[in-house]
Amino acid sequence: MAEEKQGARHGRKLAICRKAQRRHSHFYERCSHWSFNRSGEIEPIRWHREHFVLAATALLITLLSGFIMPAWASAMRPAPAAEVHSLLPLALPKMAPISATAAVDDWQVVRVRPGQTLSDIFNARGLGMADLQKVMDAAGSAKSALHNIRPGQEFDFLIGSDGSLNGFRFDQDQASRAIVRFDGAQPTVSFQQRDMDLREQVAHGVIRSSLYAAGDQAGMDAAMVGKLADLFKYDVDFVQDLRLGDSFTVIYNDIYRDGMRYGEGDILAAEFINQGKRYTAYRFKKADGDYGWFSEDGRPIQKSFLRIPVDFTRISSTFSVARLHPILGRMRAHKGVDYAAPSGTPIHAAGDGVIKYHGWEHGYGNFVVIQHNNTISTAYGHMSRFVKGQHVGEHVRQGEVIGYVGMTGLATGPHLHYEFRVNGAQRNPQTVTLPQPQPLPTAQLARFKAQVVKPQLARLTELDVRIKLARTSAPTNNDN
Structure with a gap:
């Protein structure tokens, strides 16, 4: 009985399918090749208008999804809270007011050349003696620095647009500069300390x-x-x-x-x-x-006597007990040293002392003798001229100029004949033992050795060691 009912239902389904096929036969004819269960050999896929319609529809749906979904997500996100900014006051350092005068100052620096005078320098800037005199008057006590100028020294000029002198700067001394200004109602002078x-x-x-x-x-x-x-x-x-x-x-x-x-x-x-x-x-x-x-033992470097009292070019004659005199032509002692030098070369006192003789002496020409102590004196001959104002009895200091090289007396060329005398007897100035100066007093000597010699000697010794090490470690070139 159940089998009969099942057969009746199947029959009805077949009848309905045949009826639908007859009614829609035109559709089935066009789409019958879409079937996935067709038997027989599979034909290559051919794209028809329906295929393109379906593909375009799918692509459109995909693109719309790409735009709509992010927009929807953004719309659902809560609005961000606005950032709150606050302004805090900041105290800035006050700027010093800029001087209008300093902003326009254009100092012209002039360096002194050998042989130039201050008036030459002013004239070269288009200025005259009246301007130089104005500077002198306004500089006051500082003007003494302008009396003797030297090559390499610098002067600064502040020249106005009309060529007039508005300012002048110069070194009052090594550590300060004088500034003279004429661009105000009255000339002014100020001083600037140098670092x-x-x-x-x-x-x-x-x-x-x-x-x-x-x-x-x-x-x-x-x-x-x-x-x-x-x-x-x-x-x-x-x-x-x-x-x-x-x-x-x-x-x-x-x-x-x-x-x-x-x-x-x-x-x-x-x-x-x-x-x-x-x-x-x-x-x-x-x-x-x-x-x-x-020196390290506390004695002054400056000795009591100069070994040589003149800048010489050569020794033309040494100390000798027997020498053929170039003018007299006979053998006689030469009890001094002759230092050849250009005529006019300064001659210096070999040590502190008092002038004992000052004048002409036969054979020596212009001659000076200085007594230094009870036993030692020095003598200087053949001078071209003396220093003005010096005379017998006057005290002279070591190194002080007492005359100039010449060839007065019995001389064949300009030179200084120099003698060193002990108790009136001449000694060889080149070999005589000069008296040692006295060392520092005991208290000063102790401070000198502790504060000066010890640290400086350590530095000198350390430097010598480093130099010797550098020499020994330096590579040498060996010739093979």
């Missing part, structure tokens, strides 16, 4: 050709090399005694002004090795407030 600074330098040199060449290679300028030579001139004859391989080490100051190097300062400590012998010098402030240079 002075001492910078310590250390140099070491070895003599290969000359002292100045060694100093230049060590980074020292000519003026500082001159100071070094002047310091040791009492012990070393830099014309005759210098040898290749001699060396020096020096600690000194350079002066800087307003951040720029202004010039050389003083030597603080120095060591000079000449022919294996060591000489030292240390700068020390004495009890009287003056500075001096002393």
